[in-house]
Amino acid sequence: MVAIRYEDIVKVPKALLHDHLDGGLRPATIVELAAEVGHELPTTDPEGLGRWFVEAANSGSLERYLETFAHTVAVMQTAPALRRVARECALDLAADGVVYAEVRFAPEQHLERNLTLDEVVDAVVAGFAEGSALAAEAGTPIRVGTLLTAMRHAARSQEIAELAVRHRDTGVVGFDIAGAEAGFPPTRHLDAFEYLQRENFHFTIHAGEAFGLPSIWQAIQWCGADRLGHGVRIVDDITPGPPPVLGRLAAYVRDKRIPLELCPSSNVQTGAAPSIAEHPIGLLRDLRFRVTVNTDNRLMSGTSMSREMALLVEAFGYGWKELQWFTINAMKSAFIPFDERLKIIDEVIKPAYAKLLG
Ligand SMILES: O=c1[nH]cnc2c1ncn2[C@@H]1O[C@H](CO)[C@@H](O)[C@H]1O
Ligand SMILES: [Zn+2]
Helix, strand or coil: CCCCCHHHHHHCCEEEEEEEHHHCCCHHHHHHHHHHHCCCCCCCCHHHHHHHHHHHHCCCCHHHHHHCCHHHHCCCCCHHHHHHHHHHHHHHHHHCCEEEEEEEECHHHCCCCCCCHHHHHHHHHHHHHHHHHHHHHCCCCCEEEEEEEEECCCCCHHHHHHHHHHCHHHCEEEEEEECCCCCCCHHHHHHHHHHHHHCCCCEEEEECCCCCHHHHHHHHHHCCCCEEEECHHHHHHEECCCCCEECHHHHHHHHCCCCEEECHHHHHHHCCCCCCCCCCHHHHHHCCCCEEECCECHHHHCCCHHHHHHHHHHHHCCCHHHHHHHHHHHHHCCCCCHHHHHHHHHHHHHHHHHHHHC
16 A cells, blocks of 8 residues: 555545634744733743643643643633634644634633623634635635534533524534533533524534543433534443444444544543554444544644544554545534535545545
8 A cells, every 4th residue: 555645634635523713723823912912821932832732731631631721712802813813723724634624612711801702703703704715715725614612611501502593694503512521411501402402503512531421321312412522432332342342322323323523632632542543443433433533622732634634544554545434424424504515525525535546
């Protein structure tokens, strides 16, 4: 087999479902915005700051990993700052060959300087639109959908769900809950999820990352999640083989083709997986779960979509066939309408991979 080159991974179209806006800022932008608002950073050297985020996030614990977000959220409190961060996010993803991305953030964390929730969403959506327009001009078109996240330790999920539905025709395509998982089960937000179902809206739930099967079970069977954010601990319901035996929940997730938004590097940093080579993605792919590959937080993991793909190529020997499978899985699982997903699969993804597959 011909070795896969990194620059070819960058060029090939990729689809990304799980990326946090406040986990993907450019270090130089954080330094500039922090100077404007007088926020103190661990260092004002952009390169050093980038390294600081990765090292601080390498804690082995989700709670400590999440502490690093204090420095990104602090500089995202005005409409121009939110707009800039969103614009740069779209540009960075497009430059990395991502053609479709769903990017999430928690509006309730951006109210420190008196913006309203609606103003926060408007600024971010405008930033994505600007970034996408610039990316198209640069010859790297991208479509970005916004997901609104509610923080699971807080009590604003109903309000954020209503906010998401209010903005559904102007760029918001889904809803999510995130934050510390242990002690904050999905059913705490059942009202919000039931409301979203009545509105025929889409949502994913961070579940099965820092807490195991009960979280996944609640997310799917009580709350009705369309997808699982991470969901990596579904392996706890699989008895290793040969042949591996699926428990009832794992079988349900696979049978129903529930998409798993797997984030390899992030999982290693928070201790959800021991290493990339031992990441359950290998087993889950072999068993043909609806696996997708994601970045989670590009800043905290010092990563990109291409880098996550390259790490999997190296660890599992994947070729273009597997990378296409991940990409089509993601595109099939996106929250935009079916006909629009199909168009990207048929007109953008398949023709590009066909050339590489020969
Ligand atoms: O992997 C994760 N698991 C749980 N919560 C997360 C993860 N990454 C980021 N956030 C949380 O989501 C918020 C909105 O984007 C971030 O501020 C962070 O607290
Ligand atoms: Zn996440």
